[in-house]
Amino acid sequence: MNVIQPIRGKSKPPAATLGLVDVDIHPRMKKPTDLNPWLSKRWQEYLATYGIRARHGFTGGQPPFPKAQPLACRRDAWPPTGGTPASDIDFLRFQLLDQYGVDMGVLNPLQPSGQGDNNNEFSAAMAHAVNEWQLAEWTRKDSRLRASVVVPYDDGPASAKEINLRAGDPNFCQVLMMSRTAEPCGKSRYWPIYEAAEAAGLPVAFHAFGYSGWAMTNGGWPSFYIEEVSEHAVSAQNQLASLVVEGVFERFPKLKVVLIECGFAWVPSVAWRLDQSWKRLRSEVPHLRRKPSEYIRDHVWVSTQPMEDPERPEHILDIMEWIGWDKILFASDYPHWDFDDPLLALSGAISAEKRRDIYGGNAIKLYGL
Amino acid sequence: MVARAADIPPGEHKRVEAGGRPVALFNLGGEFFALVDKCPHQGASLCGGTISGHVTSPEPGVYHYSRRGEMVRCPWHYWEFDIRTGQSWFDPQKVKVRQYPAHVESGAELQQGPYKAETLPVTVEDNYVVIET
Amino acid sequence: MLAGHKAIDVDVHPVVPGTAALLPYLDEFWRDQVIERGINTLHSQNYPPNAPLTVREDWKKASTVADLQQQLLDPYGLDMAIVTPMLGVQMVFNADMARAFTRALNDWTRAEWLDKDARLRASIVLPMHDPEHAVEEIERLAPDRRFVQAMILVMGETPAGKRQHWKVYEACIRHGLPLAIHAGSSFRHPVTSVGWPSWYLEQYFASSQGFQSTLGSLITEGVLSKYPELKIVLLESGVSWLMPFLYRLQKTWKGVRFEIPWVDRPPIQLVRDQVRLSCQPFDAPPDVVPRVVEMLGSDDMLMWASDWPHWQYDGDEAIPPGMPAALMPKLLRGNALATYSRLRAPAFVKE
Numbered sequence: 001m002n003v004i005q006p007i008r009g010k011s012k013p014p015a016a017t018l019g020l021v022d023v024d025i026h027p028r029m030k031k032p033t034d035l036n037p038w039l040s041k042r043w044q045e046y047l048a049t050y051g052i053r054a055r056h057g058f059t060g061g062q063p064p065f066p067k068a069q070p071l072a073c074r075r076d077a078w079p080p081t082g083g084t085p086a087s088d089i090d091f092l093r094f095q096l097l098d099q100y101g102v103d104m105g106v107l108n109p110l111q112p113s114g115q116g117d118n119n120n121e122f123s124a125a126m127a128h129a130v131n132e133w134q135l136a137e138w139t140r141k142d143s144r145l146r147a148s149v150v151v152p153y154d155d156g157p158a159s160a161k162e163i164n165l166r167a168g169d170p171n172f173c174q175v176l177m178m179s180r181t182a183e184p185c186g187k188s189r190y191w192p193i194y195e196a197a198e199a200a201g202l203p204v205a206f207h208a209f210g211y212s213g214w215a216m217t218n219g220g221w222p223s224f225y226i227e228e229v230s231e232h233a234v235s236a237q238n239q240l241a242s243l244v245v246e247g248v249f250e251r252f253p254k255l256k257v258v259l260i261e262c263g264f265a266w267v268p269s270v271a272w273r274l275d276q277s278w279k280r281l282r283s284e285v286p287h288l289r290r291k292p293s294e295y296i297r298d299h300v301w302v303s304t305q306p307m308e309d310p311e312r313p314e315h316i317l318d319i320m321e322w323i324g325w326d327k328i329l330f331a332s333d334y335p336h337w338d339f340d341d342p343l344l345a346l347s348g349a350i351s352a353e354k355r356r357d358i359y360g361g362n363a364i365k366l367y368g369l
Numbered sequence: 370m371v372a373r374a375a376d377i378p379p380g381e382h383k384r385v386e387a388g389g390r391p392v393a394l395f396n397l398g399g400e401f402f403a404l405v406d407k408c409p410h411q412g413a414s415l416c417g418g419t420i421s422g423h424v425t426s427p428e429p430g431v432y433h434y435s436r437r438g439e440m441v442r443c444p445w446h447y448w449e450f451d452i453r454t455g456q457s458w459f460d461p462q463k464v465k466v467r468q469y470p471a472h473v474e475s476g477a478e479l480q481q482g483p484y485k486a487e488t489l490p491v492t493v494e495d496n497y498v499v500i501e502t
Numbered sequence: 503m504l505a506g507h508k509a510i511d512v513d514v515h516p517v518v519p520g521t522a523a524l525l526p527y528l529d530e531f532w533r534d535q536v537i538e539r540g541i542n543t544l545h546s547q548n549y550p551p552n553a554p555l556t557v558r559e560d561w562k563k564a565s566t567v568a569d570l571q572q573q574l575l576d577p578y579g580l581d582m583a584i585v586t587p588m589l590g591v592q593m594v595f596n597a598d599m600a601r602a603f604t605r606a607l608n609d610w611t612r613a614e615w616l617d618k619d620a621r622l623r624a625s626i627v628l629p630m631h632d633p634e635h636a637v638e639e640i641e642r643l644a645p646d647r648r649f650v651q652a653m654i655l656v657m658g659e660t661p662a663g664k665r666q667h668w669k670v671y672e673a674c675i676r677h678g679l680p681l682a683i684h685a686g687s688s689f690r691h692p693v694t695s696v697g698w699p700s701w702y703l704e705q706y707f708a709s710s711q712g713f714q715s716t717l718g719s720l721i722t723e724g725v726l727s728k729y730p731e732l733k734i735v736l737l738e739s740g741v742s743w744l745m746p747f748l749y750r751l752q753k754t755w756k757g758v759r760f761e762i763p764w765v766d767r768p769p770i771q772l773v774r775d776q777v778r779l780s781c782q783p784f785d786a787p788p789d790v791v792p793r794v795v796e797m798l799g800s801d802d803m804l805m806w807a808s809d810w811p812h813w814q815y816d817g818d819e820a821i822p823p824g825m826p827a828a829l830m831p832k833l834l835r836g837n838a839l840a841t842y843s844r845l846r847a848p849a850f851v852k853e
C-alpha cells in the first residue's frame with residue numbers, strides 16, 4: 001500500500017537538541033464502546049441510546065460544518081490495519097513518534113470525549129473514562145506519551161474533582177478544555193478548574209473547538225468550513241480577553257494557560273487592543289492591577305500549528321518576538337489534515353537556538369517534563 | 370524507470386521509483402503522467418492524496434465541475450495539482466510539482482532501446498511505462 | 503499636525519439627544535407611537551451614554567454642529583468630515599419601526615448637520631432587517647450627494663456576506679456609495695461566540711472579532727469577487743488584527759478554496775483592492791506601528807478619523823503615534839478621495 005510508506009527516512013529536526021516535544025496529538029478510540037470499561041452501566045446505556053448531544057443540532061459526522069476531508073484527517077493517516085486515524089498506537093509510532101524522533105507527545109483527545117455535552121453529569125462520566133482510557137491505551141504503552149486531564153468544563157466543581165484525582169500523577173501534564181465554552185471562560189463558574197489546576201501545578205490548555213451553543217460569529221452563523229477554521233482564532237480571542245479582564249490571573253497568579261491550535265499571530269493585536277481600551281476603561285475593572293498585555297506575556301503559551309503564513313517570512317519573526325520566544329511550543333496536530341511536518345514547520349529564518357526552544361526547550365520548562 | 374502498464378489501469382495511480390526518486394505515476398484514460406511524489410509544500414506523498422475534479426466558478430453559487438479524476442489533492446493540506454501539468458491551482462507558475470515525461474513502449478521495443486528496466490523483468494508481450502528522469 | 507493637509511475625517515459621531523429629537527422627522531403614526539408608548543431612548547449598550555470611551559472628557563458637550571466646529575473642524579482645519587450617528591435603530595425588532603426610526607435618523611442628520619456646515623458629509627444608516635427597506639433608503643437619499651456612503655454595524659443578524667444582503671450592495675454600487683461597516687452590534691447574538699461577557703471592556707473589544715468574521719464572510723461568500731467595484735470601509739475597527747487574520751484565511755484558502763471556487767484570487771489581494779480602514783483606534787504601540795503598516799503591504803488602505811467625540815486618543819495626538827510621515831498625504835486626504843467618489847466632486851443637492 002502506497003500510503004504507508006514514509007516519504008523520507010526517519011529523521012528528527014536537527015535543531016531539536018533539547019528534545020522534540022509535540023504538544024498536540026489527537027488519539028482516537030477505535031470504536032464507541034472503547035470507553036465502556038470505565039463507564040458505569042448507567043452511562044454505557046445512556047451513551048448507546050441517546051449518544052453525545054453537544055450544543056448544536058447534528059448527531060454525527062463532524063459538525064457543525066463538514067470538514068474538507070473525512071474526520072478532518074490526513075488522507076494518509078488511516079491505519080493499514082483498519083480503524084480511524086490515530087486509533088492504532090503502532091501506526092502512530094510509525095508515522096509520527098518514530099518517524100520524527102518525538103521525545104514527548106501530549107495527547108489531546110477530542111470528541112467523542114463528551115466535553116461540552118448538554119448533560120453535565122454525562123460529560124463528567126465521559127471525561128473520567130477518557131482519562132482512564134488515555135492511561136490504559138496510550139501512556140502505559142508508550143512512555144513518550146503524556147495525557148491531558150479531560151474535564152467536563154461546563155461544570156466547574158465536577159472538573160475540579162477530576163483534576164484533584166489526577167494531581168500528582170506524572171502521566172498527566174495539563175488540563176484540557178475546548179476553546180468554545182458555554183460562557184466566556186473567565187467567568188466565575190470556571191474558576192474551580194483554574195483553582196484546582198493551579199494547586200496541582202498543571203497548565204490549562206484550551207484546544208480550538210467545542211460548541212458554545214451560540215452562533216459561531218457574533219453576527220450569526222457563517223456558511224463555510226473555511227470560515228469555521230478562521231473562527232477558531234476569533235473565538236479564542238474573546239476567551240483570552242475574558243481570562244484577562246475577569247481577573248483570572250490576579251486570582252490565580254500561578255496559573256499557566258496554553259492556547260493549542262488557536263493560531264497565534266493575533267495574540268499581540270489582542271494584547272494591544274486590550275491595553276488601549278483598558279487605558280480608557282480601567283475604572284470599570286479595578287481588579288486588574290496590571291496592563292492586560294502583561295498578564296498575557298506572563299501567563300499565556302501558544303502552540304505553533306496552524307501557523308499563520310505571512311507573505312514575507314520575516315513577519316512571522318516579528319510576531320513571535322512580540323509574543324515572546326519562550327512562549328511558543330511546537331505542535332504537529334497529528335493526525336489532522338493541517339498537520340505540520342516537524343522538519344519543515346519552522347522557518348529557517350528563525351535562529352537555531354530559538355528553534356531548539358520551540359521544538360522542546362519551552363515545553364520542557366512549561367510542563368516540567 | 371519502468372512500470373508494467375497493465376499494473377496501473379485507467380483512473381489509477383501508483384508510486385514507483387525512477388532515477389532513485391519516488392514518482393507518482395497516474396493513468397488518465399490511457400495516458401500516463403509522472404509527477405515527483407513529493408508535495409512542494411511540506412513534502413507529503415501525493416500518492417496518498419485524493420483524486421478529484423476541477424471546480425471553478427463564474428460567480429458565487431455557480432459551480433463548474435469538470436475534469437473529474439484529473440486533479441490530485443495533497444493528503445495533508447489539500448493543495449490541488451493538475452495531474453497533466455503538475456501545476457498547483459492557486460499559483461500555477463510558482464508552485465508546481467516536477468513532472469517527468471512518461472510514455473508507453475512495448476517490451477520488445479524496450480529490450481532493444483536505451484532504457485534499462487530497473488525494477489521489473491521485462492517481457493516482450495507486455496507494455497511498459499517509461500519515465501524519463 | 504494636520505495643518506496644511508486639508509484633512510478629511512471619515513468617522514465623526516454626532517450625538518443624538520434622544521428619540522424626542524427625531525419626532526419632527528417621524529410621520530404622525532410613529533410620532534404618536536413614540537409618545538404613547540414612552541419610547542424615549544434608543545441609545546445602545548455599544549456606547550453607554552456616560553462611559554469614558556463614548557465621550558472624551560473635553561468633548562463632553564458634543565451635541566451640536568457648533569460643538570463639532572469648535573472642537574474639531576476649525577482647530578484641525580478639516581476640509582470635510584463624514585458624520586455617522588450612532589443610535590440603536592439597528593436593535594429594534596419590528597422591521598417597520600426600525601425603518602421609521604432609521605428614516606427619521608437620516609433626515610435628522612441631513613437637517614441638523616449637513617444643512618448647517620458645508621464641510622459635512624454623511625452616512626446613510628441602513629435598516630438591514632429587511633433588505634428591501636435598506637435598498638429603499640439608499641434610493642431615497644442617494645440623490646443628495648452629501649450622503650457619501652451607506653453604513654451597517656459590524657455585528658448584525660446574519661453575516662454580512664450572505665446573499666440576502668446583496669441587493670443592498672448592488673444599490674450601493676449603482677450610486678457610487680462605499681459600504682461602511684462600523685463597530686457595534688445589533689445584539690441579535692451575544693457579542694462573543696462564547697456568550698455574553700461580564701464587562702463593557704470585553705464588549706468593546708469584541709467588535710474586532712466581529713470585523714474579522716464579517717470580513718471573512720464578505721470574502722468567502724464572494725461579495726468582493728462578484729462586485730470588484732464595491733469599496734468596503736471599516737470604521738473604528740482597529741487595524742492590527744487585519745493581517746494576522748488574513749494570513750490564516752489565505753493559508754486555508756490554498757487548500758480549501760474548492761468550497762468557495764468563486765474566490766479565485768488570493769484573499770489578501772482582494773482586501774488590498776477593496777477594503778479600507780479608519781486608523782482610530784489603531785491598536786498597536788507606537789514602536790510597532792510602522793511594522794504593522796508595512797505588513798498591510800499597501801499605502802492605500804488607511805484613512806484618518808478622529809472618531810469624535812469617542813475617546814480614542816488624548817490631547818491632540820490625532821494620528822496614531824508612530825505612523826510613518828510619508829503616509830500622511832494619503833492617510834489624511836488622498837485615500838479618502840480615492841475611496842469616496844462623492845468627495846471628489848462638489849456636493850450637488852438635488853431638490
Ligand code: FES
Binds near residue numbers: 409410
Ligand atoms: S504538504 Fe502538500 S499541501 Fe502541504
